[in-house]
Amino acid sequence: KAGVTQTPRYLIKTRGQQVTLSCSPISGHRSVSWYQQTPGQGLQFLFEYFSETQRNKGNFPGRFSGRQFSNSRSEMNVSTLELGDSALYLCASSLGTFSNEQFFGPGTRLTVL
């Protein structure tokens, strides 16, 4: 069974640009959550999507947005990039909301110059 895949794995952008990250969940999983991981703040929840609807949202500015498609694949968009957005962005998939297990992908390493 294939795991969670994230593309691209590495990305370099400059301040002010926007970026779109993609996540393909494990087959059959309908919930996708996004997290930001930095050395200073650790892992922080961005948002969760289930059946194409945002179910939960973390404390991030509106520059961070996401969506989910009918095949459960999800994208995350960050507009007007800032230096502080440099981080590892992780996607986690699970069967549904309140699932026992969330499985993480390898992440997308975003560097903002």
Add this chain to the structure above:
Amino acid sequence: EDQVTQSPEALRLQEGESSSLNCSYTVSGLRGLFWYRQDPGKGPEFLFTLYSAGEEKEKERLKATLTKKESFLHITAPKPEDSATYLCAVRREGNKLVFGAGTILRVKS
């Protein structure tokens, strides 16, 4: 506000030297406590979910326990391949997890 505190920040063990990692939490309405392992450059790998005080789960050399205020991850006779960052997280609603800062474990042969 939900808080998860892990200790120690870093732990160095000799191969075979058993120890425990601590995760203390404050959350109203706990709906699960999760343990993950993360290797450098990789995403977290799921280990355990615990739901109620007194619950225990085991996997190979790892055993997780839960009380009303904290969880322990016991590592019995660790091997160098157990070296990783161990993360603890709590869930209040949906699939939103609040993570601790992690414990970096190094096991020397």
